[in-house]
Amino acid sequence: MKRAARGQALVLASLSLFLLSLMVVLSFNLSHALRMKTRLQQHSDAVAYSMAVLQARTLNYYAMSNRAIASTFVAMNTVHAYMSAASSTGDMMRAAQTDFYEVMGLEFAQCSPCPWPPSACLHCLHGLQALRIATKFGREGRNYDNKVKNTENTFNKAVKSLDVMMNTIHASQKLVGTELINALRDGNSSGLDQLRQINAPEASTVNSAVGGMNVAEFSCAIDGMVCALPGRPSNASNSTRGIEITEVANASRPDWTANRSYPLEWLNPQFSQDLMHNIQGEGATMIVSHSGSAKTVNSRGNGAFHNANAGNDGSMSGSHEHGDTFSFWKHGIGVATYSSEIESDANGGHHSPSGAHSGNHNGFGGANTKNLLACTMQGDCFMKFRADPDQKHDFGQPHVYSYITMPLRADAVTKAPWQLNTSATVKWDNGGTGTATINLAANEGAGLSKALVYYHRLGAWKEDPNMFNPFWRAKLHPFTAQEAAEVLTAAGQTDAAQMAAVPNLPL
Template sequence: MRRRTQRGQAIVLGSLSFLVLALMVTLSFNLSHALRQKMSLQQHSDAMAYSMAVLEARALNYYAVSNRAIAGSYVAMNSLHAYMAAASVTGEMLRAGESNFNKIAAAELAKCLACRCSCCKHAADAKKVANKFGKKAREYDRDARALEGDFRTAMEGLDLMVDNLHKSQAEVHARTAQAVKDGSSHGLAQLKEDTAPKASELSSAVGALNENEFNCAVDGKTCKGSVESTSNEARARVMTEIGNASRSAWPSNRTGTKHLHPEFLDEFRKIPDEGVYRISGHKGSAKTVVDKEAIYEGGQSGGNEGTTVAASEEGVLHQDQWEDILPGMFSSDYESAISSDSGGGDHDGDGDQHRGSHQFEGTNARALDGCASGGNCFMKYRANPDPERDWGQPRVYSYYTMQLSVGNAQQAPWELNNSRSVEFQHGAQGSGKLTVAAGEGMSLSKALVYYHRFGSGGWKEPPNLFAPFWRAKLHPFKPGEAARVLQEVGNSDAVPIAETEVPL
């Protein structure tokens, strides 16, 4: 009797053991499937955050390259004005020679009237030389005037190029902002199909955070939670001074007359037939300025928002000797200046070298959001001194959810039923319920778009939009940062967990 009882107990215990074993195997399958799905979801979230950060880094690098092209356009404008000033100064130098010999003729005539000597012939000869200088000056004026049309066309082309460069910047910004906002543009939808097709779309709240972060990296864009945008004048100064600093030596600081054509200098020397002349203080420069009288001033930390492109060339012509005139007796200044601004520009000089007007909008004539249809704007980095804001470098977030279970017992028999749970009765101790698979999973990721120049000390260079060294990387959350993102998406259940996590 006892043996039969023991055998019966063994059967019961064995049945219970098999039941527990079956539940453990089922639970193992459920956990394995859920973990695999959760890993896929997290990998997808990481890939999306990194990919969106890469899009932003590429956009910022494009701004840097195109900003250099914009600065190069202003350098080319300066060079154009320098060439026109150098071409125009030829007539002015010839008129200075005419002025000197008119002075000589007057001095000889005064001596002639006083003593009726050979000075009368000298006066006539000096007047003839002055007339030769004047005639040749008009010829060079005509040649310089013939360049005016090409000059205006080149200025219009360069100004249009600046407009088009900024239009492309604005388009890149709009498309990139849309991609990090919806998580599907720019091929991101294909990434979802490849890594986690069953995952949710990017949370709209997270997309709004991404768009705002990207806008905060550009000075002048609407942005919340960062420093205020600088003024139009302050942004204009940045491009103005960078353009001026990028000029080559010739347009920025030319001295002497070696850059003038040898044929002109030879003609200039031969007109008097004899005598000695010298030129002193010949200098020239071209610069983007707010005041065309400030061409020869150095770089400015304020006040120069670049409303005008101007060039000047000037010097003094001395007639040291001619026949029996006392050396160093007659001198005349000469100067040619040309400028372009919103009012059509100006030409300074005694000759009639130029006609018409040449427009220049300025280096940053409008607010950034007002440059959609035209205007010399550019993308400037919005620096933030707060290290908690990563010095203004944009952060990118991703938040996705996905069903971790199949939810269909026929397709996934290890889930036992559609509720993924087992209910049981345990005698007097009551009933119980065991959930063998999580229903839904959540993933949260962060990436950082950061600036780092190659080489030693590259970290010391502050972020800017004139050097294309923007990169992307996955980045750990700072204390409280994950909780703020979860709060934005409305996942209040996960907020307490995020608030207690230890940052990496």
């Protein structure tokens, strides 16, 4: 019998152990790569969401600071209301003076030559007395004009201080926006670098081109900033933005500022007593009608303050008063009108009656007189949301993208003994059939994420997005195929972009 062959089992066992070891190494490499890829995607999601949160907070800051700007407009209107109400006191006295000129005329009209004693000529005496009372009213009118004139310097300082406050608020809005733009561009500013240190120290920052897309999305959400994205609405005019903040400010006025009507309970009691009785003694002088209003307007005159003012872009802040007096004394009566008006603008303003006026009123630069980026400390601008009717653009609500890369293998074999070499490949020579190569793991992976900054007011979900209510929020949001392709193209991954653009391809 022939001797049996030996050693075959050893060869088979060695080959099996080699393949088993290769499978173990491959599984370790793949498991490590999958773990790193999971970390990378979670980090990318965290960065996109965190950038969206920063943007939502910025928009909420804009909303609150826009309210502060509108409140400052209201405060400025109220200051003008006080000043015009005070200015009207001198003209009220002059209206009473006119009343007594009329009384004098009626008394003299009834005066005729009469015999001695003079008591028979009462109408003539009453005419002279009415003239003296009219003179007293005129003197008191000048006295009240001077009192108002003495406060005008303080009034101008108050208006200028309020204007500076509005400019300062806008400057802070611009500063906050600049810091946000830096964070959207690199995903590493404003404390976002801590995410990378905690989640994935080996990860890159946000791709610069993708960061540029984030900046463009933010810019297109703010009316007045340059929007480089195609298909988005153009900027509204400076006047249109001025109309919006003016309407909000005027709608926010308290009742006394917006509508001062009869009876005038705000008049000083001593003034009222002097006007009604003290100066004339007998009879009375009464204010029988009054209308007063202070608001942000774009023209002078009674109609601008007391009627609807279409296209009001708020080039001046001011107030207007007018009313009627009625006097009766002895055998005569008189009726007259009074008024006062004051405005502050960039051209010196206006103040009447002139006796209460001593200088220019140029403390207000207008509601929205400049382009947004040129407005810091030089105009009273505000941040306005740029609405977009296109649902595909989420109605103008901004998107935030993240594209981050990270090595999926350890950078040194000592940190991962299962990595046979630094190339992540195994090659062997198969004799006459050639060589073979196995890739154990990809060297680098990429994380792609998207978040949406959206407006939602609880209980009023149909409310349009705006920058007067602080209800901006952030959430992770699914990609459309087109968006994913655009982000990947911006990141330089054209092959992946072509795959992402395939219809119905799950992302």
